[in-house]
Amino acid sequence: MIIKGIVHKFGNNINTDDIIAAKYLVTTDEKELGKHCMENIAPGFASKVNKGDIIVAQENFGCGSSREHAPRALKGCGISAVIAKSFAGIFFRNAINIGLPFLALKDVDEITEGDSLEIDLSSGIIKNLTKNQTYKVEAFPQFLQDIVVCGGLMNYVKQKKEK
Amino acid sequence: MGYTISEKILLAHTGKKDIKQGEFIEAKVDLALGNDITAPLAIEEFKKSGFKKVFNKNKIVLVPDHFAPAKDLKSANQCKILADFAREQAIKNYFEVGCMGIEHVLLPEKGLVSPGDLAIGADSHTCTYGALGAFATGVGSTDLGRAFIDGKCWFKVPATIKFIYKGKLKKWLSGKDLILYTIGKIGVDGALYKAMEFSGSVIRRLSMDDRFAMSNMAIEAGAVTGIIEPDEITLDYIREVHSSQSTVHRRKQKPWTVDRGRWTDLKSDKDCHYDKIYEWDVSDLEPQVACPHLPSNTKPVSSLKDIVLDQVVIGSCTNGRISDLRISAKILKGNKIKPGIRLIVIPATQKIYLEAVKEGLAEIFVKAGAVFSTPTCGPCLGGHLGILTEGERCLATTNRNFIGRMGHPQSEVYLSSPAVAAASAITGRITHPEEL
Numbered sequence: 001m002i003i004k005g006i007v008h009k010f011g012n013n014i015n016t017d018d019i020i021a022a023k024y025l026v027t028t029d030e031k032e033l034g035k036h037c038m039e040n041i042a043p044g045f046a047s048k049v050n051k052g053d054i055i056v057a058q059e060n061f062g063c064g065s066s067r068e069h070a071p072r073a074l075k076g077c078g079i080s081a082v083i084a085k086s087f088a089g090i091f092f093r094n095a096i097n098i099g100l101p102f103l104a105l106k107d108v109d110e111i112t113e114g115d116s117l118e119i120d121l122s123s124g125i126i127k128n129l130t131k132n133q134t135y136k137v138e139a140f141p142q143f144l145q146d147i148v149v150c151g152g153l154m155n156y157v158k159q160k161k162e163k
Numbered sequence: 164m165g166y167t168i169s170e171k172i173l174l175a176h177t178g179k180k181d182i183k184q185g186e187f188i189e190a191k192v193d194l195a196l197g198n199d200i201t202a203p204l205a206i207e208e209f210k211k212s213g214f215k216k217v218f219n220k221n222k223i224v225l226v227p228d229h230f231a232p233a234k235d236l237k238s239a240n241q242c243k244i245l246a247d248f249a250r251e252q253a254i255k256n257y258f259e260v261g262c263m264g265i266e267h268v269l270l271p272e273k274g275l276v277s278p279g280d281l282a283i284g285a286d287s288h289t290c291t292y293g294a295l296g297a298f299a300t301g302v303g304s305t306d307l308g309r310a311f312i313d314g315k316c317w318f319k320v321p322a323t324i325k326f327i328y329k330g331k332l333k334k335w336l337s338g339k340d341l342i343l344y345t346i347g348k349i350g351v352d353g354a355l356y357k358a359m360e361f362s363g364s365v366i367r368r369l370s371m372d373d374r375f376a377m378s379n380m381a382i383e384a385g386a387v388t389g390i391i392e393p394d395e396i397t398l399d400y401i402r403e404v405h406s407s408q409s410t411v412h413r414r415k416q417k418p419w420t421v422d423r424g425r426w427t428d429l430k431s432d433k434d435c436h437y438d439k440i441y442e443w444d445v446s447d448l449e450p451q452v453a454c455p456h457l458p459s460n461t462k463p464v465s466s467l468k469d470i471v472l473d474q475v476v477i478g479s480c481t482n483g484r485i486s487d488l489r490i491s492a493k494i495l496k497g498n499k500i501k502p503g504i505r506l507i508v509i510p511a512t513q514k515i516y517l518e519a520v521k522e523g524l525a526e527i528f529v530k531a532g533a534v535f536s537t538p539t540c541g542p543c544l545g546g547h548l549g550i551l552t553e554g555e556r557c558l559a560t561t562n563r564n565f566i567g568r569m570g571h572p573q574s575e576v577y578l579s580s581p582a583v584a585a586a587s588a589i590t591g592r593i594t595h596p597e598e599l
Contacts, residue, residue, distance in 0.1 A: 013351055013457060017565040022544040025200045026230070026237035028207055040567035060352040063385060064563060065544070066287040068204055068303035089356040089387050090287055093317075094303035143187035143317070153305050154212045157312055 003080045003101060003119040005052040007111055008045070010038075014057050015064035016091065020073040022065075033069050034076025051078040054119070056111050058084065061102075062091020071100040081119055083108060083126065096144055097153035103137045110135070165432020167323040169358040169390055172298040172429075176281040184322045184436070192222070194276060195310040196284030198266055199227035201303075203244040205285055208308030217252045218314040224256040224275060224284075225249050226266040229540045234547035264512025264538045267291040267379060267480035271371075272512055274404045278393040278426040283307070283316050288480050288562065290381045294374035295401070296393035296429050298358075301382060321387045322438035323358040323431075324349075328365035330446030335596045337490075338373030339482055339560065339580040341365070342380040342389075343451035347461030348441070355385035357438060360431065365445055366391060371400040372486040379481045380562050383458040392430045401426075450595060452558075453578035456566045464583055467593040472577075474557040475500075475588040476569075478509030478536070479543045482560035482581050485515045491585035492524040494596055495531040501591030506533035507549045509541055533588070545569050551576075558593060560584050 038045035061084035150156035176190040230238035249257030278296035285307040292299035381389025449463040542549030551574035564576035586596040
């Protein structure tokens with residue numbers, strides 16, 4: 001699967017309160033959540049995102065609360081993938097479970113706001129079309145790939161049950 | 164090579180013979196928890212997947228505590244989703260308002276978690292039960308929805324970091340100060356996807372309430388759990404819980420372990436592998452305060468004397484326990500809070516509420532000028548009952564001080580122990596209790 005989009009850059013420790021503030025956790029609707037994505041730290045962010053855009057952040061992306069509304073809000077506002085130096089544990093599992101593509105990349109400092117990226121999820125190759133650079137991330141361990149291939153955790157469990 | 168306590172518990176919940184750090188496993192959980200924010204999404208996923216019956220109605224716990232008693236119409240809808248699902252599936256461990264309390268204080272109090280358990284909750288502070296010697300961790304709503312189906316959850320076996328606390332804590336110091344100090348030392352990703360294991364003579368002398376406060380904030384260092392080997396203090400707590408009237412909800416207990424040893428045998432092996440070991444003498448430690456906007460931004464209380472406050476909150480899954488209220492009341496007794504300051508005291512459960520009333524603590528709070536609230540997560544996550552507006556500053560015994568956590572993005576939250584919070588409510592600025 002190929003993802004292409006424009007980069008929105010964020011810093012260290014972007015927590016799930018930043019991604020979606022608790023006051024909006026009264027719905028499970030992704031589109032509705034998406035409207036308020038990053039509101040506290042980047043007002044107007046949701047309206048700047050074009051469908052397919054990519055977030056590039058530093059360490060520990062998605063720390064804090066377990067709210068799965070956070071990756072859902074990212075999806076809901078049109079974000080197609082998140083690239084960061086590292087991800088917080090619960091965000092990591094939530095992203096796997098709901099099928100939000102994310103990549104752990106140490107070279108994020110090479111990428112700047114507004115760059116155009118092309119990500120090949122199957123090979124883990126990220127092309128920076130603006131800077132004419134290529135980065136490579138490691139493939140997920142087999143277990144996680146199995147979940148991703150099934151289209152998320154619930155489908156994975158269903159398929160296992162049906163076998 | 165031997166196993167850490169965390170590895171032992173995980174191994175015991177898989178059908179496997181061996182387990183390795185970094186390995187992905189699927190394990191059977193003893194308990195799956197959800198609240199009024201996370202469970203509606205889990206229930207939606209469960210229903211969408213076409214399954215009709217939950218795997219075990221006795222192993223699921225639903226607690227409407229975040230926005231409950233319902234703060235508005237949408238929250239009321241979310242709470243109703245829990246109530247309806249509990250009825251439909253005959254889930255007995257659903258706690259309606261009136262029985263409800265903050266989940267991570269309520270579950271141990273009801274005897275729902277025991278040493279050696281593998282517990283998941285769609286709430287990041289599920290790691291609190293690590294204080295009982297359980298492997299407990301926060302997961303997402305889809306994880307919970309999946310656990311509803313087959314009682315299983317996937318895990319990456321975490322490496323463990325051991326923390327050894329030596330020396331003797333000074334007066335006014337608590338588990339909260341120890342964990343704030345620890346997060347300050349290692350950072351908010353200092354234990355990223357690791358298990359934190361708290362040990363040493365200082366931990367062995369800590370009360371369960373203080374241990375819960377420590378384990379509760381393991382997630383604030385990025386940890387998957389914050390575990391403490393069970394000892395006599397743990398067992399006394401469990402015995403008391405089980406002998407009390409409040410255990411009608413409790414599950415049938417099964418004593419640990421892999422080799423059918425006792426709970427007190429549930430320890431890390433001598434030859435287990437630790438990723439890292441920190442050893443600190445905390446005899447000189449001062450009460451700690453985490454400054455905006457990260458729990459790792461900690462400073463000794465004496466360096467923050469000039470920070471004036473608009474609001475103080477005592478409560479939450481970190482510090483809403485009876486000993487937290489007792490020490491706060493001890494400081495507030497006979498005092499008035501500074502005019503212009505709002506003090507909000509929130510006992511974590513109905514049992515604690517009642518104890519606070521019976522012991523006269525509620526009266527002390529009200530006479531001092533505080534409000535004494537019904538149990539709820541309330542303002543901790545910016546829900547209700549004490550939201551901050553632009554430019555306001557709060558000192559809270561809660562666990563997070565992120566931007567906008569308690570309301571307006573231009574408000575500030577400082578984190579401290581209940582003792583520091585109570586003293587600060589009297590002076591109106593961040594204050595060491597010994598100053599009074």
